[in-house]
Amino acid sequence: MMMxxxxxxxxxPNQPRMLSCSRNILHRAHGSASWSRxxxxxxxxxxxxxxxxxxxxxxxxxxxEVIWKPKTGQIGKAEKECEMIMKKTIxxxxxxxVNPNTTTSVVVQVVNDDGAxxxxxxxxxxxxxxxxxxxxxxLAVAICxxxxxxxxxxxxxxxxxxxxxxxxxxxVFPNSALxxxxxxxxxxxxxxxxxxxxxxxxxxxxSVDEYLRCVGRGRAACAKLSDVLRRSLQKSE
Amino acid sequence: xxxxxxxxxxxxxxDQLVVPGDVILDLxxxxxxxxxxxxxxxxxxxxxxxxxxxxxxxxxxxxxxxxSSQKRYVPCAEDSVLGIVVDCKPDxxxxxxxxxxxxxxxxxxxxxxxxxxxxxxxxxxLIYVRVVKANTGMNPELSCVDVLETLGKKLPFEIAVGxxxxxxxxxxxxxxxxxxxxxxxxxxxxxxxxxxxxxEKLLQRVQQE
Numbered sequence: 001m002m003m004x005x006x007x008x009x010x011x012x013p014n015q016p017r018m019l020s021c022s023r024n025i026l027h028r029a030h031g032s033a034s035w036s037r038x039x040x041x042x043x044x045x046x047x048x049x050x051x052x053x054x055x056x057x058x059x060x061x062x063x064x065e066v067i068w069k070p071k072t073g074q075i076g077k078a079e080k081e082c083e084m085i086m087k088k089t090i091x092x093x094x095x096x097x098v099n100p101n102t103t104t105s106v107v108v109q110v111v112n113d114d115g116a117x118x119x120x121x122x123x124x125x126x127x128x129x130x131x132x133x134x135x136x137x138x139l140a141v142a143i144c145x146x147x148x149x150x151x152x153x154x155x156x157x158x159x160x161x162x163x164x165x166x167x168x169x170x171x172v173f174p175n176s177a178l179x180x181x182x183x184x185x186x187x188x189x190x191x192x193x194x195x196x197x198x199x200x201x202x203x204x205x206x207s208v209d210e211y212l213r214c215v216g217r218g219r220a221a222c223a224k225l226s227d228v229l230r231r232s233l234q235k236s237e
Numbered sequence: 238x239x240x241x242x243x244x245x246x247x248x249x250x251x252d253q254l255v256v257p258g259d260v261i262l263d264l265x266x267x268x269x270x271x272x273x274x275x276x277x278x279x280x281x282x283x284x285x286x287x288x289x290x291x292x293x294x295x296x297x298x299x300x301x302x303x304x305s306s307q308k309r310y311v312p313c314a315e316d317s318v319l320g321i322v323v324d325c326k327p328d329x330x331x332x333x334x335x336x337x338x339x340x341x342x343x344x345x346x347x348x349x350x351x352x353x354x355x356x357x358x359x360x361x362x363l364i365y366v367r368v369v370k371a372n373t374g375m376n377p378e379l380s381c382v383d384v385l386e387t388l389g390k391k392l393p394f395e396i397a398v399g400x401x402x403x404x405x406x407x408x409x410x411x412x413x414x415x416x417x418x419x420x421x422x423x424x425x426x427x428x429x430x431x432x433x434x435x436x437e438k439l440l441q442r443v444q445q446e
Contacts, residue, residue, distance in 0.1 A: 030308045031307075031308070048337075049337040051338040051339060093257075095279075097373075098288075098373055100373065100374045101338070133305060133309065133311075135257075135279075135288040135289060137258065139256055139257055174258065175256065177258035178255065178261075179259065179260040180249065180284075181260050181284055230254070230256055
């Protein structure tokens with residue numbers, strides 16, 4: 001009982017907020033999606049593939065460009081950092097060799113920030129990429145896990161909770177895939193593909209054990225999120 | 238252990254939603270068979286995996302593809318498309334077909350085309366062409382098609398439908414062009430039966446005028 005923290009909105013530590021996701025909401029974008037977790041809401045739009053790559057980018061591969069638009073204020077270093085993290089995450093899930101010498105732009109608009117903003121943005125961007133038909137190796141599902149003062153792990157914090165926690169981690173995992181292969185044949189180093197971490201961003205202080213516990217909880221939450229994503233895609237097809 | 242599909246039977250995910258990352262076929266259980274892969278699928282060593290989300294379809298004898306609706310056109314060989322001429326070069330016209338890259342239309346790729354009677358297209362000319370080659374990484378190559386089919390039982394109009402999302406409609410009076418355009422735009426989300434009913438209502442309204 002000592003490890004259970006009572007959260008202000010009455011959720012258990014392992015319970016993420018209400019999720020809502022919709023696709024194809026912007027008519028002029030090639031792909032679009034909105035993703036909201038509780039009060040945090042992000043809108044993502046995908047344009048492309050368009051001909052030509054940016055300067056200093058490899059013309060043998062497709063180039064991904066991320067533009068982060070905050071709710072208010074000018075674009076500063078924090079936004080540039082988010083752009084870079086999202087670009088690297090998207091680059092690792094997309095098949096860049098299918099459309100070489102093209103640029104795909106992902107525009108992320110923050111509608112409201114109430115904690116766990118970057119995972120929400122990554123989920124929205126992934127859904128928008130699916131909507132646009134960009135070829136991908138697999139999907140990405142993201143979650144935020146934070147470590148409270150006494151060491152317990154709490155999922156999907158609100159902004160207030162994020163500020164009060166000792167440390168938090170944004171984790172991105174591949175989605176759980178249906179497979180016609182017999183179980184056990186597609187393991188990488190003895191673990192199934194969905195156990196791999198695509199991206200991990202940590203803030204604050206936490207011990208190695210606490211981080212590993214975050215990863216474990218995050219993985220389980222993302223497996224469920226994967227199913228929710230699949231079902232939401234089913235409804236819109 | 239999951240039961241593997243027996244040789245010759247379609248994969249168990251046919252007609253279901255598949256998302257990128259799903260593996261739909263295990264090639265190691267299907268020796269000595271030719272399988273054709275359409276859009277949305279790719280071969281990964283011994284497995285066929287999905288790269289675009291959509292419904293998996295199968296057509297006998299051996300073709301699998303993922304059916305999905307997208308706004309951006311991906312050039313495929315044997316597609317008829319509507320393109321807009323962007324530029325003229327000595328050997329090719331550069332044509333925008335709403336794909337990832339500009340397409341080339343060779344100057345000689347016309348009926349009875351020789352160096353002497355090269356057609357003159359200004360930038361902005363709309364042309365109805367067939368995609369001859371469409372390899373990833375290379376600009377698609379086009380060729381000019383001949384006669385357009387005239388559709389329409391009660392309204393006289395000409396129409397060219399491109400697989401790249403562009404439709405060209407021409408008719409005697411602007412009102413007919415507008416009626417046809419509206420009919421096409423409205424029928425996007427209707428079933429066949431609903432489309433017929435909608436088209437008949439529109440025709441009735443036009444004839445009353």
